[in-house]
Amino acid sequence: MRLLLSSLAAIATACAPTVSSIDWLVTAPRILAVRAEPAEAKPGATASFSALIAAPLGTSTGAPSWSFCVATKPLTEDNIVSDACVGTSALLAAGKGATILAATPSNACSLFGPETQAGGARPSDPDATGGYYQPLRVDLGATEPTFTLVRISCDLANASAAAAATFAQAYVPNHNPQLLALRASMGGSVVSLDAIPVGVHVSLTASWPTASAETYAYYDSASDTVSTKRESMALAWYASSGALDQEATGRAEGDRATFSNNGWTAPPSGGSSQLWIVLRDSRGGVDFASYQLTAIP
Numbered sequence: 001m002r003l004l005l006s007s008l009a010a011i012a013t014a015c016a017p018t019v020s021s022i023d024w025l026v027t028a029p030r031i032l033a034v035r036a037e038p039a040e041a042k043p044g045a046t047a048s049f050s051a052l053i054a055a056p057l058g059t060s061t062g063a064p065s066w067s068f069c070v071a072t073k074p075l076t077e078d079n080i081v082s083d084a085c086v087g088t089s090a091l092l093a094a095g096k097g098a099t100i101l102a103a104t105p106s107n108a109c110s111l112f113g114p115e116t117q118a119g120g121a122r123p124s125d126p127d128a129t130g131g132y133y134q135p136l137r138v139d140l141g142a143t144e145p146t147f148t149l150v151r152i153s154c155d156l157a158n159a160s161a162a163a164a165a166t167f168a169q170a171y172v173p174n175h176n177p178q179l180l181a182l183r184a185s186m187g188g189s190v191v192s193l194d195a196i197p198v199g200v201h202v203s204l205t206a207s208w209p210t211a212s213a214e215t216y217a218y219y220d221s222a223s224d225t226v227s228t229k230r231e232s233m234a235l236a237w238y239a240s241s242g243a244l245d246q247e248a249t250g251r252a253e254g255d256r257a258t259f260s261n262n263g264w265t266a267p268p269s270g271g272s273s274q275l276w277i278v279l280r281d282s283r284g285g286v287d288f289a290s291y292q293l294t295a296i297p
Contacts, residue, residue, distance in 0.1 A: 024247035029055040033278040034148040039285040040173040044106035050099040052288045067091035069135040081135045108134040114157030151284035166226045170217035174283040177212035194294040199268040207259035231281040240274040266295035
């Protein structure tokens, strides 16, 4: 199974290292990201869920099917979601299509949040941003199931009355970030995406508005205090041909730059290539975009 991480605080760095894998290369249909709108809501609320489906040019993909998984993960399992989510007995059908409207299960905060679970099971721990997540499965044809984690708003657990009141007043649910138009350049000069010389290396710059990296209220259970944090930003890059320098770039929470660079080498054979970019904030917000790059002699 493939997991689309909603919270990438651990890997969002100011300058991501070059990687040796080729996970960025899209050679068959696959789901690269899921965007929820709103990005964070109370369980039971209806949201829009959109999938970024990638495939080589000219390949038909069909429509994905969506299901919420309602199985909690035992402590004996190492996966991000329960092994039961791979089967069908723990799934609630949510819809079919590239974009759907669906309500998250109303008991998500007891299954995957801080509320005491039925039978006395241990409540879930929050992630590094204080968030809790409902697993959502997406199936596309014969490909492996894809899982994303949808952020849900849950009440604070074991907080003092004063801290709970401060947090409730200060906390603003997450909003999705926004990708601005991609820019390509070579030697400091702007290059048109539909006129990149074959075999040439170009610099690609993805950017976002300053407001996309939000500040948010954070509750520290160890000190029973509420403080303020800032989101980190992570980008995942994919292409159908050519060669990307890196598959992941980003900015740490202390880095206020609003852009991230990557490099792409156009294939020597020329022709059109598809490029996909996924922007994620550390609280599970997502935006994505796709571009057609054309290499010419």
